[in-house]
Amino acid sequence: MLPLDTLQQAQHRISDTLLPTPLLLDHALSDQLGRRVWLKGELFQRTGSFKPRGGLNWVRSASREELSGGLGAVSAGNHALGLAWAAGQVGVPVTIVMPESASQFKVDGSRALGAEVILHGDINAAWELMHRLVEERGLTLVHPYDDERIIAGQGTVGLEILEQAPQASAILCPVGGGGLISGIGSAAAALRPDLAMIGVEPSGAASMAEAWTRGAAARLKAVDTCAKSLGAAIVGEHTYRICRETTQTLVQVDDAAIGRGMHHLLYQAKLAAEPGAAVGVAALLEEAVSLPPEGEVVVVITGGNMSREELEAFI
Template sequence: MTVASPAFPTLPAIRAARHRLGDRVETTSVRRLRDHALDPRLPTGSALWLKEELFQRTGSFKPRGALTVIMSLTPEQLARGVTGVSAGNHAISLAYSARELGSTAKVVMPRTANPYRIAMCTELGAEVVLVENVHEAFETARAIERDEGRTFVHPYEGPLTALGTATVGLEFIEQTRANGVELDAVVVAAGGGGLTGGVACAVKLLAPAAQLFVVEPEGADTMHRSFAAGTPQGIDKVRTIADSLGAPRCEPYSFALNQAYVDDVVLVSDDAIRDAMRLLYRSAKLVTEPAGAASLAAVVGPLRDRLAGQQVGVVVCGGNVDAASFCRYLALDE
């Protein structure tokens, strides 16, 4: 593990960020998941703890980072508004954050984005621009930034974004300790590395002995490729049902943060994600989007033997899925 850069979040800074966010974000629930139907699938002798970020404002962890960034803007920047790129959750969080802080949002989304998420953006007051793919989306957002003077808020890159997402890890460790539990491992899904880097940093600062595992879909494996290469890498196309985890490339700051604090990156298939969605629905009564189930897919899949006998924390990162899509995912391969 590399030595942390001074630019990485510190524990006092993470605590201050959480205080500043205040009640604009929820301190989401943590609970141990107990269910006889799930027990045979879990690592032998383990206990599973869920950090339920799907109950966050806007249905995912994303407002933590977006608000942290937008709260740093000057009054003049707030007046000009913000822009960003997203398949859904970041766009929704930008719309929410801009409204909360008296600004406006113009978000760029691929045409393949779920109509449910597009509708959530417009309901929160954002202007939505649809483009063909995520690569074009970044180009369009940069043009909006240049032509309209809006501040570009990256979906996962940068120190302020990581500072915001680190509050998830801070809460998770403090909440499980309040239950008399020391987590041995935390598992969290990556959609570019902003969440995983922030969570990993906070967890390691508070509980250095805990292992931190990052999970990616096989069809959007930018962090896995980057770890293998030792430098930030990209992919030509996102090929997964977990579109919230569909980052086209890894960026320098989030990659460095993950490289400093993450123990390993594992991959899961779309079939494994669908199976984990069913497990969460059956055992936790949670309706998750595919991204929200990816971490559990890794716990009952590639990490199962490695997590035997441990207290395992899983971040359920989001639940923005429409009813028809959710039912379709659960029905497949039944």
């Protein structure tokens, strides 16, 4: 896992610009479970998700050489928004390759922040193109999750949760490539080793579960989920190792359950969360996870970036 001082340095590095996000009490879920359920509102962070934390930590700790040729990344959307915003803080150009199925809302938002966005194939084809562009253009690749500086920035979410919810016994965290749960898990393991870290994946993109089964990161043959922000076809070497060390349980929820989670967040919690942000709530509603017998529960609501048309499909 990442050392605690690495997470604390990241928090110090970004805290003048990125403020802590709130914990909101989910009254309906709390009544259902008979204990307090808190929602960590990362959809209120800059660019609408937790991703600027890692992006800003990366650019502020980068060398002049790393920044000189511009940055490159592959993203389903939120990393593109977060990195484009962070790079804009230091005036560095960014090229993002996104799969053709990416949210138009996120494509337009990334371009509005100054990024060059290229739409290309599926997520695997997008990666192939980015590797070519790194060679041809001299870009520095900023991996969306398998980079310790990115993981450390995302880990500041964990530091905030542990301060805001000292009575928490479990954290439910969405899992795509694994950067967020690795960062939060590192914070929890250092400060609250008794706390249960529970990862929640879409069943159509369970790349971390695949890695756990195989004992190493392994690429899925296909990704099929409405939770596009969690549609990583393969987890990272760093994130697999850290997640395996710090996460106690992985569970999966299908698209129908994710839709019910979004409906709950919209109508009960009054939060317009995107599909990938709703998987933790979905797992609780479906009773898909075993919780510690006592203590409060924190569910990370990772983002809220979606168009009206995308939202309408779940109303």
